[in-house]
Amino acid sequence: MTDLHLVPEDESNEPQRSISPALRYYAAELKRFREAAGLTQAQLAEVIPYSKSMISMVETARRTPLDARDGDRVMSKFTECCDEALDTGGALSRILPLLEDASDPYPSWFRPYAALEAEATAIYTFQSQTVPGLFQTEAYARAVLGCDRPYMGDAEVDRQTTARIQRQQVFRRESRPTIFAIIDEVVVRRPIGGAAVLREQLERLIALAQSHVVNLGIMPINAVEHAGLDGSWNLLDFVDDDSLLYIEAGGAATMSNQAKDVLPMRQAFGALCMQALAPCASVELMMGIARDL
Numbered sequence: 001m002t003d004l005h006l007v008p009e010d011e012s013n014e015p016q017r018s019i020s021p022a023l024r025y026y027a028a029e030l031k032r033f034r035e036a037a038g039l040t041q042a043q044l045a046e047v048i049p050y051s052k053s054m055i056s057m058v059e060t061a062r063r064t065p066l067d068a069r070d071g072d073r074v075m076s077k078f079t080e081c082c083d084e085a086l087d088t089g090g091a092l093s094r095i096l097p098l099l100e101d102a103s104d105p106y107p108s109w110f111r112p113y114a115a116l117e118a119e120a121t122a123i124y125t126f127q128s129q130t131v132p133g134l135f136q137t138e139a140y141a142r143a144v145l146g147c148d149r150p151y152m153g154d155a156e157v158d159r160q161t162t163a164r165i166q167r168q169q170v171f172r173r174e175s176r177p178t179i180f181a182i183i184d185e186v187v188v189r190r191p192i193g194g195a196a197v198l199r200e201q202l203e204r205l206i207a208l209a210q211s212h213v214v215n216l217g218i219m220p221i222n223a224v225e226h227a228g229l230d231g232s233w234n235l236l237d238f239v240d241d242d243s244l245l246y247i248e249a250g251g252a253a254t255m256s257n258q259a260k261d262v263l264p265m266r267q268a269f270g271a272l273c274m275q276a277l278a279p280c281a282s283v284e285l286m287m288g289i290a291r292d293l
Contacts, residue, residue: 022098053240105163143193217276
């Protein structure tokens with residue numbers, strides 16, 4: 001999938017992001033069908049479950065309409081709603097496959113999330129198995145990708161490692177997202193890649209926490225019962241007040257922006273924050289582990 005990130009609206013120092021011709025085409029077609037139906041963006045927002053802001057961002061190619069996959073089929077609930085409301089005969093849905101790029105290094109099931117993560121105004125993540133990909137060092141990422149997907153050759157591991165590190169451009173945005181992370185203590189003790197790799201990874205986490213780029217808490221091992229026992233997840237918030245729940249497991253992913261899915265996990269994250277070590281205590285714990293390696 002080509003870069004479908006937000007396009008800066010000013011002359012700020014944020015990295016410039018290219019927009020694929022396919023996304024521009026989709027945006028233009030959405031606007032054309034809306035205007036042909038005699039609807040303003042606000043009026044369209046009244047008949048589909050998406051905000052005027054969301055419609056505006058898609059029409060200006062600042063937001064991808066993609067939100068999931070079903071096997072080889074790209075999915076977009078937004079597009080389905082617009083096709084129905086604007087009586088397009090499925091024209092917008094037929095454009096969706098064009099929005100993907102075969103050269104994209106991410107696995108197909110991860111591509112919609114990668115595009116949305118780059119647009120988020122806030123990111124909440126709970127991880128119980130590995131350090132969140134957004135915080136990984138190159139060596140740690142390479143070790144995770146190599147052991148997690150042994151069928152990949154060295155060239156593909158290199159390719160996906162580079163892509164994972166490139167996601168960290170989000171930290172260099174002038175309007176970077178607010179990030180909250182809860183990480184299980186087991187994760188910061190598990191020597192993935194060896195002691196030296198873990199030590200470097202811990203130093204990276206400590207630097208992120210101390211610079212307040214990430215609000216980081218460690219879930220202590222002695223917290224026998226906590227709200228994250230079901231597994232890891234991410235929550236994304238966007239400028240249009242939409243939110244997205246992302247759950248990844250076994251080389252597949254599930255995403256939902258439905259309140260019935262998002263709200264329980266937001267409450268669970270709040271509970272995790274109450275149970276996790278405070279940021280200063282979390283940094284002290286990681287420093288102690290690093291010294292012992």
